[in-house]
Amino acid sequence: METLESRKTAARAWFEELAGRIIAAFEVLEAKADPTLYPGESAHFVRTPWKRALSAGGEDQGGGVMGLMRGRLFEKVGVHVSTVHGAFSPEFARQVKGAGEDPRFWASGISLIAHMKNPHVPAVHLNTRMIVTTESWFGGGADLNPTLDAQRSETFVDARDFHARLKAACDAFNPDWYAKYKKWADEYFFLPHRGEHRGVGGIFYDHHDSGDWNHDFAFTKDVGLAFLDIYPQLVARHWTTPWTEAERHQQSKWRGRYAEFNLLYDRGTTFGLKTGGNVESILSSLPPVAEWR
Numbered sequence: 001m002e003t004l005e006s007r008k009t010a011a012r013a014w015f016e017e018l019a020g021r022i023i024a025a026f027e028v029l030e031a032k033a034d035p036t037l038y039p040g041e042s043a044h045f046v047r048t049p050w051k052r053a054l055s056a057g058g059e060d061q062g063g064g065v066m067g068l069m070r071g072r073l074f075e076k077v078g079v080h081v082s083t084v085h086g087a088f089s090p091e092f093a094r095q096v097k098g099a100g101e102d103p104r105f106w107a108s109g110i111s112l113i114a115h116m117k118n119p120h121v122p123a124v125h126l127n128t129r130m131i132v133t134t135e136s137w138f139g140g141g142a143d144l145n146p147t148l149d150a151q152r153s154e155t156f157v158d159a160r161d162f163h164a165r166l167k168a169a170c171d172a173f174n175p176d177w178y179a180k181y182k183k184w185a186d187e188y189f190f191l192p193h194r195g196e197h198r199g200v201g202g203i204f205y206d207h208h209d210s211g212d213w214n215h216d217f218a219f220t221k222d223v224g225l226a227f228l229d230i231y232p233q234l235v236a237r238h239w240t241t242p243w244t245e246a247e248r249h250q251q252s253k254w255r256g257r258y259a260e261f262n263l264l265y266d267r268g269t270t271f272g273l274k275t276g277g278n279v280e281s282i283l284s285s286l287p288p289v290a291e292w293r
Contacts, residue, residue: 008106019065023079029074035072040072050063052275052277064081072117074114078113079111081109084107097137098134109130110126115255122199137216138217140220140223147251154201161234162234168226169222173222186201189202198257
């Protein structure tokens with residue numbers, strides 16, 4: 001008989017498997033990048049395990065593995081997995097679904113951000129997770145973040161293909177989900193202080209619980225697989241395109257916007273810091289170079 005513990009085990013195993021598959025795919029791309037455009041030695045991910053501090057009673061509270069690569073093609077990319085548990089602070093517990101009366105929680109997930117050397121290759125973000133309080137649900141999403149002005153439109157080919165692949169993943173489960181979760185992404189990945197979106201969107205979902213856990217888990221898995229399918233195609237589409245110094249400055253400007261969003265509004269950043277996560281992996285989403293003028 002399926003239990004909550006068996007569901008937790010299955011979700012954690014999937015997030016770790018997906019991370020391994022993405023890391024392998026990214027290392028292949030890094031190794032194949034044209035050395036005339038991307039000189040130097042090909043890089044590999046460095047995986048660094050970490051543990052949360054013990055509870056006041058001395059109990060283990062989980063941890064994760066930070067995967068980070070600084071390469072020729074992937075200027076900075078993080079692929080991280082974690083499984084943590086414990087109790088929220090009273091203040092934070094009131095902000096989390098199902099934790100107001102009982103602050104105990106369990107959470108497992110994968111978080112990814114890729115900042116590319118070539119400004120023609122868009123940056124990208126993926127996060128999927130399972131969270132358990134007195135309730136349980138899935139959350140996450142993926143969004144594309146082009147770093148050239150000319151590419152920052154949903155009509156640009158990269159955005160069209162990225163959205164089409166995510167729509168296919170949603171439609172396989174419920175024809176209403178793509179429109180719902182695209183709208184949520186458009187509203188979420190927005191910088192109100194600048195009146196502009198972080199990128200060209202994607203999907204975002206939280207508190208996803210249709211009443212059929214296996215259905216919802218399969219959906220979350222397919223979101224990860226959709227990302228693994230489409231993003232390497234977008235990299236290969238642009239990685240032979242030379243760039244100019246002016247384009248690198250454009251890239252740095254939009255990277256600055258990305259940093260602003262993650263530091264001011266990103267729920268994952270807040271959740272990680274409020275639950276004693278690994279600061280290095282949480283803030284590895286920040287770009288290696290950014291500009292504010």
